[in-house]
Amino acid sequence: MKSKQFYKIVSLLFIIFFIVGCTKQAPITNRNQFIMMSESKEIALGEQSYRETLKKAKLSKDTEQIARIRRIGYQIAATVNRSDYKWEFNLVDNKAKNAFCLPGGKVIIYTGILDVAQNDSQLATVMSHEIAHALARHGAERVSVGTATSILSSIGDLVVKATVPEYSSTFSKAFSVGSKYALTLPYGRMQESEADEIGIHLMNNAGYDVNEALGFWKNMSKGSKSSKSSFFSTHPSSVERIANIKRIIKEIN
Numbered sequence: 489m490k491s492k493q494f495y496k497i498v499s500l501l502f503i504i505f506f507i508v509g510c511t512k513q514a515p516i517t518n519r520n521q522f523i524m525m526s527e528s529k530e531i532a533l534g535e536q537s538y539r540e541t542l543k544k545a546k547l548s549k550d551t552e553q554i555a556r557i558r559r560i561g562y563q564i565a566a567t568v569n570r571s572d573y574k575w576e577f578n579l580v581d582n583k584a585k586n587a588f589c590l591p592g593g594k595v596i597i598y599t600g601i602l603d604v605a606q607n608d609s610q611l612a613t614v615m616s617h618e619i620a621h622a623l624a625r626h627g628a629e630r631v632s633v634g635t636a637t638s639i640l641s642s643i644g645d646l647v648v649k650a651t652v653p654e655y656s657s658t659f660s661k662a663f664s665v666g667s668k669y670a671l672t673l674p675y676g677r678m679q680e681s682e683a684d685e686i687g688i689h690l691m692n693n694a695g696y697d698v699n700e701a702l703g704f705w706k707n708m709s710k711g712s713k714s715s716k717s718s719f720f721s722t723h724p725s726s727v728e729r730i731a732n733i734k735r736i737i738k739e740i741n
Contacts, residue, residue: 514624516686524635525628527591531572534591534622538576541596548579548599557597560612560696564619565593567693585708589618591627604707609691609700616687616694624686626679633675677724681732688736698737705729 512521548554561577573593582598589595595618605611621627684701692698709726724732 512625514682514686516689517624517682519682521625521629522632522636523625523628524632527572527625527628530625530628531592534594534627538590538592538594538596541590542578545580545596546582548581550579550599553599553602554579556608557611557615560608561595561615564612564616564690564694567690568619568623570623587614587618589622591622591625593619593622595619605704606707607700609697610704610707612691612694612696613687613701613704616690616696617683618687620683620686620690621679624679624682626683629679630675681724681729684729684733685736688733688740692740698740701733701737702730705733
């Protein structure tokens with residue numbers, strides 16, 4: 489009886505906790521978000537991570553390309569009403585086809601991505617996509633969802649141990665696998681698609697050709713194993729991504 493009462497109390501607290509936390513909305517898409525971390529803390533952590541990354545990275549000395557990414561970056565940032573963001577754009581000498589934006593507007597582009605982005609609009613595509621992740625606070629959202637999932641797992645584990653302890657190990661394994669495929673991976677795919685959507689709007693507002701977004705992602709998918717299903721991935725498949733981008737471009741045009 490005590491375990492049941494405990495479960496009801498903790499479950500009620502969690503539900504209240506969830507509702508209170510779920511008060512944010514993503515920009516442009518207006519999707520409701522569950523975010524527990526304050527934005528000021530998130531930005532401070534982004535700044536710290538950014539400085540640590542720069543210490544370890546090999547910064548590019550290509551002044552022409554550095555000027556290019558900063559020109560494009562600041563043009564996109566000018567369309568975003570975030571006075572609390574201290575925008576910085578740096579080019580890292582790394583062959584990986586990668587880019588990211590940390591909370592607070594700290595953007596890092598790897599030189600490898602320049603081989604994929606064949607013009608300024610395509611480069612604006614990936615930069616807008618990464619900026620979108622930061623604006624939508626996807627990192628803080630992932631942390632919040634991960635914390636909530638851990639709380640649910642702990643509650644479930646306590647209840648199972650108090651009622652049917654012989655199934656405790658089975659529950660833990662089942663919950664881990666279930667939460668991965670029912671929550672973590674789908675959430676990752678949703679955030680990627682949302683970053684695509686927000687990013688395309690950002691590059692459009694900055695005056696870049698949104699049709700080039702298709703070219704960029706097609707270039708990114710070259711040489712990779714194409715799959716129509718994204719069930720086992722944190723990212724949508726190339727087929728799904730292209731279809732989604734076409735839909736967004738059609739809505740804008």
